[in-house]
Amino acid sequence: MMEDVRDPIVVTGMGLVTPLGCGRDAVWQRLCEGRSGISAVDRFETSDLATRIAGTVPSIETDEAGLDPDAVVTSKDRKKIDLFTLYALAAAQEALDQAGWRPQDQVQKDRTATLIGTGIGGFPVVTQAVRTLDERGPRRLSPFVVPQFLGNLAAGNVSIRYGFRGPIGAPITACAAGLQGIGDGMRLIETGEADVVLAGGTEACVDRLALAGFNAARALSTENDAPETASRPYDRSRSGFVLSEGAGLMVLERESHALARGATPLVVLEGYGTSADAYHLTAGPEDGSGAALAIERALQAAKSGTNSIDYINGHATSTPVGDAGEVAALRSIFGDTLPKIPISSTKSATGHLLGAAGAVEAIFTALAVIKGTIPATLNFSQADEGAEDLDFVPDLGRSADLSRALCNAFGFGGVNAALVVSAV
Numbered sequence: 001m002m003e004d005v006r007d008p009i010v011v012t013g014m015g016l017v018t019p020l021g022c023g024r025d026a027v028w029q030r031l032c033e034g035r036s037g038i039s040a041v042d043r044f045e046t047s048d049l050a051t052r053i054a055g056t057v058p059s060i061e062t063d064e065a066g067l068d069p070d071a072v073v074t075s076k077d078r079k080k081i082d083l084f085t086l087y088a089l090a091a092a093q094e095a096l097d098q099a100g101w102r103p104q105d106q107v108q109k110d111r112t113a114t115l116i117g118t119g120i121g122g123f124p125v126v127t128q129a130v131r132t133l134d135e136r137g138p139r140r141l142s143p144f145v146v147p148q149f150l151g152n153l154a155a156g157n158v159s160i161r162y163g164f165r166g167p168i169g170a171p172i173t174a175c176a177a178g179l180q181g182i183g184d185g186m187r188l189i190e191t192g193e194a195d196v197v198l199a200g201g202t203e204a205c206v207d208r209l210a211l212a213g214f215n216a217a218r219a220l221s222t223e224n225d226a227p228e229t230a231s232r233p234y235d236r237s238r239s240g241f242v243l244s245e246g247a248g249l250m251v252l253e254r255e256s257h258a259l260a261r262g263a264t265p266l267v268v269l270e271g272y273g274t275s276a277d278a279y280h281l282t283a284g285p286e287d288g289s290g291a292a293l294a295i296e297r298a299l300q301a302a303k304s305g306t307n308s309i310d311y312i313n314g315h316a317t318s319t320p321v322g323d324a325g326e327v328a329a330l331r332s333i334f335g336d337t338l339p340k341i342p343i344s345s346t347k348s349a350t351g352h353l354l355g356a357a358g359a360v361e362a363i364f365t366a367l368a369v370i371k372g373t374i375p376a377t378l379n380f381s382q383a384d385e386g387a388e389d390l391d392f393v394p395d396l397g398r399s400a401d402l403s404r405a406l407c408n409a410f411g412f413g414g415v416n417a418a419l420v421v422s423a424v
Contacts, residue, residue, distance in 0.1 A: 009186050010265035010424065012258050013099025013251035014363045015091035017202075019055030019244050019350050021065030022090060024098075028367050030065075031349055031375050032397050036228035038242050038351050044208055051220040053227040054206045055244025055351030057087065080144045081157060082122030083204035087247035087356075088154035089161065092198060096162070099251035100263055101196055103163070113166035113194035114159040115185045116202055116249065117177030119355030119411070122149030123205035154202050154247075166194045172355075174411030175315070176274075177201050178248060179358025179419055183272035185252050195257050200359030202247035210243060217282065219319060231352075232379040233316035233345035234323050234392045241317040244351030248359035250366075267366045270304065270404070270420040273297025277414030283321050284410060288329025291315075294416035295333050295408065302420035304404060306334045309341055309420075311374050311405040313365040316345035317352045320384075326408065327387050342400065344393040348378035358409030358417060365407040365421050374400050 016023060019037025020030045030037075037055045046052040058066035069078055072090045081089075096102065103109045125148040132140050147153055152170035159168050167188055171180040178201020185199030214220045221240040223230040232238040258265050275297065277290030284290055299306065312330065316323045330338055346364050353360055368374055380394035404422040 007254050007256045008268045008270065009189050009252055010255045010258055011250050011267050011269060011366055012253060012263045012265060013095040013097070013101065014266070014366065015094030015249045016360060016363055017057055017067060017087045017091050018246040018360055019057060021058060021063060022067050023065060023094060024367070026065035028371070031346060031364065032373055034376055034378055034396060036349050036378065037244065038227045038230060040224070040227060041206065043206065049208065049211050050215045050222045051211050052224045053230055053242060054211070055242055056206055057246055080148065082125045082148040084118055084122055084202045085154045085157050087204055087245070088116050088158055088202040088249065091200065091202070091247040091249040092158045095198065095249045095251050101251055109163045110165045111195040112164040113168065113185065113188050113197040114155045114164050115169045115181040115197060115199040116155040116158065117171035117173065117181035117355050118151050118154060118202055119172070119174045119177055120203065120205045121151035123210060124207045125149040127207055127209045158198065164198070173415045174413055175352070175354050175357055176409040176411035176415045176417040177355035177358065178360065179362055179407065179409035179417040180274060182250060182359060182362055182419060183274060183417055186269055186272050189252060189254060195253060197252040198249055199252055200247065200249035201356040203354045203356040204245045205354065206243055206245050214243060221318065229379045231318045231348050233314065233318045233348050233377055234383060234387070235380045236382045236384050238318045238320065238323070241319055241347070242351035244353050246353050246360060247356050248363045250359070250363065265424045267369050268422045268424055270422045271298045271300070271302025272419050273301060274417045277416065279414050282412050284325040284414065286325060286328060288325040288332065290414060291326060291329035291408065291410055291416045292332045295329060295406065295418040298406070298418035298420050304420055306337050308404050309406050310400065310402045311368055312341055312343045313361050313368070313405065313407045314343050314345045315408040315410045317347055322410070324384060326410070327390070339389045339391065342374050342391045342393050344375055344377040346375050358407070361409065362407045362419055362421070365405045369402045369405050369421055369423050372399055372401055374398050
């Protein structure tokens with residue numbers, strides 16, 4: 001992606017719904033304080049499951065920064081959507097409010113795109129519908145079952161709410177979906193198909209079947225007695241990832257477009273790269289070659305050398321194969337420079353948001369650049385053999401002058417994405 005450096009693509013709004021809470025300011029503060037959003041699951045019966053912990057979005061009833069569904073949708077409309085759409089609507093509302101983007105004329109609406117990725121879509125709706133069908137029969141199914149679970153309906157509902165008639169899409173690319181939504185949004189602006197793009201990802205699949213299924217694949221941590229320390233990216237003692245949920249959305253536009261309407265550019269999206277491993281369904285190659293290709297393409301698009309990156313927000317989910325593959329990819333790109341670059345995984349605090357992860361972490365990366373603060377990798381004590389020379393920012397974050405940062409997202413099926421974010 002060749003960007004016109006005289007008129008870069010900028011972010012003017014960001015919205016967050018996470019296990020740490022809802023809203024940029026509250027979530028960022030808690031992240032920098034080293035708080036964890038992972039706890040025991042209380043939504044459904046878990047006694048027969050190997051994993052009984054997850055990162056769930058808190059409710060306003062128990063947390064001042066929790067989600068208030070009534071502030072997002074009416075009780076009537078709530079019955080028509082699944083949680084992943086609710087989360088997207090909440091994140092969209094915050095992002096658009098910060099950006100000050102509420103197009104009134106049809107031309108502006110026609111030039112606004114909506115790209116919201118997801119890994120699984122309305123998964124709990126599907127599992128509940130199967131139970132209803134088996135136990136109560138087909139006549140008891142809601143007419144909204146299908147529009148509730150379809151993966152593109154988060155984008156669809158957001159588009160309908162705000163009247164955005166530009167291109168609409170929903171990357172369904174597992175754990176890279178959110179970051180690919182942002183990358184695809186950049187491309188729409190590059191090609192001139194849209195002036196403004198609301199882009200990112202959403203996920204809400206904390207469900208009995210999801211926990212049991214990922215357990216069957218031996219991917220999840222089963223450290224149920226210590227949920228806050230169960231997610232340990234890059235740490236030698238890690239035992240698997242922690243499933244979580246939420247949404248992250250950004251408003252993207254050209255800098256000239258933002259300034260012309262009086263909006264404030266927050267960060268620049270300098271370059272995006274994506275690739276495929278073409279290797280294995282659930283694991284990347286040990287040398288991280290596919291991930292490295294995406295990172296290389298992002299750096300090339302940004303016209304940035306490896307010496308220009310001041311911070312890396314890693315994809316690291318807290319699985320041995322995935323974390324090691326990412327480190328291998330980073331070494332192949334950055335070489336001897338890598339030990340000098342702080343690397344952290346915010347999944348240590350949030351868990352793994354699957355299709356929303358890349359978008360939420362892109363926002364964390366943007367906030368790191370804006371605030372001059374590197375969030376920590378929580379629960380880190382000992383690196384893998386051969387990675388002892390790397391700076392994983394353990395336990396506490398730190399202040400830093402960040403000009404440019406890299407964010408990674410990799411998913412099942414061998415999909416890789418990388419994004420370079422820089423200061424305005």
